[in-house]
Structure formats: C-alpha cells, structure tokens
Amino acid sequence: MISIRQVTKVYPNGVRALSGLNLEVKQGEFVFIVGPSGAGKSTLMKLLYRAEVPTAGGVVISGVDIGKLSMRNLPKLRQRIGVVFQDYKLLNDRSVYENVAFALKIIGTAKAEMHHRVRSSLDLVGLRDFADALPGELSGGQQQRVCLARAIVNTPPLLIADEPTGNLDPETSWEIMRLLTKINLHGTTVVVATHNKLVVDNMRRRVLTIDGGKLVQDQARGVYSVGVH
C-alpha cells in the first residue's frame, strides 16, 4: 500500500526533516508513527498526502510514485486518501453535514447518493444528531469526529491521521482511537502519527519509531518507547 524508499526531505530553510527513510505499510494495516517532536513525523505525513514532495527518494502509494504526480493528477490522489488533522480543518460557517458533504461535492456526487453517504458516515462517528450544528457549537472531540467523518465519507483505501488526539483529553482520545480501529476493520489502511504514549501502549499495534529523520524501530505489537517518553 505504502512504500517509502530512501526518502530525504530538506526544507528550503535548510532543515533536514527526513534522511534516507525507508518503510513499508501493507494494505489493511493499522500503524502508529511515533517519535519525539521534530523527529520528522509530520513531514512524513505531509509526504503521504503530498502536501510536501520529497527532496530525494520515492513515496509510492498503490504503485504510484506520488512525488512525481502532476498537479493535474494530485486531486485524484487526495480523493483516495482520507486525512484527519490535529486542528480538524473544518469550515466554521458550514454545518456538520455540509462539512462532511464537502468531500463528496467536489467529486460531483449525486445529491441522493451524497445524502446517504454523509448520513452513514455521521452514524459511524456517532454524530447523527449533530448534522445541523456548526463546528463552533461542538466540543473538540466532536469536531475531530466530524473531521473523521469527512475523511472516510468517500471510503478511501487509506486514512492518514496526523496527531488526531493532540488537542483532546484522554477519554475523548480513546473514542477517536476506537473509531479509527472500526474504520480499519472495514478494510481501510490507517496510519496514525501521535505523541500519545497511553494510546499507543494500550492498542498493541504495529509501531514505527522515527528519530532524527530515520526509522529507528519497527515493532509488530509495539509500545511507545522513545527516549524520555
């Protein structure tokens, strides 16, 4: 599903975020990416949905080297990858329903089909009754669930979550993780970058540890075990 080969990313300001990173993620896997701040987690996530392009090496998703993708084909990639952000990235002047429907509207989904999919997506994240609410009226956990609903509404094969629980309390974090697991069970490959030791240690999933821009540990049923953390 994901194959990262010898990827180096140097930002224009000279910061070397990743150097010669290699990793593989199989279809249907649930993977945590952990590591201290500045280890390169966020950069790796951005490379996956191509908010950044690698300075060297290849990021291959489903057989396509997305670093070489033309601007014209970029939307097609993004439509096949659901992304969950730490800061939710919701439109605050649109209802929950409209925020979720947004991802379908841009690919020209028919109204009836859209309605059906948005409903089931909101059902999955438990926000059926909040369809008409504005994001500002929701708690952080609820907003993150809206973001999740939007990410999965067009059933992408890959879901990427960058610090999805970064702004949430432990209980709410568990709720989000439970949902990510549920989505994974439906066959979606899930990659989660996180700082949340508690969550990682209790989930016993594959854990990839990144430090200094390199993969330093790959545990099949791992725990969060970097440095002082």
Place this chain on the structure above:
Amino acid sequence: MARSAWMSWLVIVTIAVSLSILGGFWLVVQDLRTVSHQVGAKVPIAVFLSDDADPKGVELAIRELPDIESVKLITKEQAWKEMQQDMRSRMTFDTLLDANPLPNTFSVQTKSPDATPAVAERIAKLQGVEDIQYGADLLKKLSEFSGFIRAAGLVISGILGVASLAIIMNTIRLAVMARRREIEIMHLVGASNAFIAWPFLLEGMLFGLFGAMLTGAALVSWRYFTFAKWQELFPFVPMQLDFVSTAQVLTYLTVIGMGLGAVGSALSVRKHIRHAMAD
C-alpha cells in the same frame, strides 16, 4: 461583508465607466458611418458638360457605367432660368450678360454611396465632360473624423480596460484571501483547481455583467440625448433612433465586460490560489 459589498460596487462602476466610454465612442463612430452613407446617398454627382458636347451621347456613356441609379439632364437654359429666379431680387441678368454662361449639367445618382467616388472618377474621364462635383470633400472629412474618434476611443478604452483589470484582480485577490482556509481544505480533500477557481471566475464575470448593465442604462439615455444633437448637426440627414445598433454594441460590450472579469479573476486566482496553499 459591508466592506466587500463596497469593493464590489467599486469594481462594477469601474467596469461600467470603461465600457461606457468604449461604447460611447463606438456609437459615435457608428453614427458617423450612418451619416456618411446618408450624405453619400443624398449628394448626387454633378457632371458639367463642355458646350460642344452632345448631351445625348454623354448620357448614354454614363448609363453604361456600373452602379448608376439615375441620370437627370439639366439643360443650360433650365439652369439659367432657375438661377435668374433665385437671384431676381439681387440683380438683373438681362443687362449683365447676353449669353448664358452655364453649362449643360447631369445630376447622376449612384446606387450606393460607396460607389460614388469610383463612378465620379470614370465620368470625369468621359469625352465632353468638363468638370464634376460631388460630396467628396465632406465624405472625406467625415471619414477622417470618424477614424480619429475611433483611434481616440480605442486608446482611452484600452487604458481604462487595463485599470479595470487591475481593480478586478485586486478584488478577486481579496476574495481568495478571505476564503484561504476554505481553499486549503478544498485542496486537501482533493478538489481540482478548476473546481476551486470556478466560483471566482463566476464572480469576475458577474462584475462584468453588472458593469455592462450599468453601461446599458448610461448609453441608452445618452442615445436619447445625442439624437437631438445629431439632427441639429446634420439637419438634411433623415435619421432614425437606431436601437438595433445600440443593442448590438451593448451585446458586444457585455461580452467584453464579462471577458474582462473572467480574465482578471483567472489571472488573480492563478496567482493567489498557490499562495493560499503555501501558507
């Protein structure tokens, strides 16, 4: 919101001013063309014959030329009598001259005013024709004037067009900036650039459309006003309030205005959507 409404008005009015000036010049040029045609059609070619020429022969030669509508002979006796009548109060011809000094004259009407110069030239070369006269000078002056107006109109409208474009671009830039977050999210969930740019292009085109509508109101009222002026200037030309040509010009202006809006916002969106992404 109030701020953006004010901005929108500024854009629309700027477009309207540019289009009105372009349209105003355009209509004047059209009117001048109409006047030229009318004048050309009205003014016949006067053909003066030498005294030894045979009027019948010349008339036949003229009738053989293309584009001749009618040929009317005014004999020297007729012309003399008319002139004496016209000037009776001022002088007595009986004592002044004993011979009629006027030549036999043909009044030649061409089928179209455009043909007049060519026909006149050929008539002038005919045997027995001493001199000809037609509204060449007037037509030439009209055509020169019309050319000048057209050039001035194009230059002024061009400058105003560039100014409108700059204002459209800036307004769309602000609109893009205001919706930066939305654009970023659109990009992230996989919206194509075309999908994102489309509403901005539409906004630009709407500016153009509303600008053209204002222009329409301005030009139609201006038309009523100038019509009277034209009649004063060219009382011998029967004119009609020509709303067909006004409507035609307005159609072109609408297309130009919407094109201007679309181009302005396309340029702006192209430049600033990337910026919105980079942040």
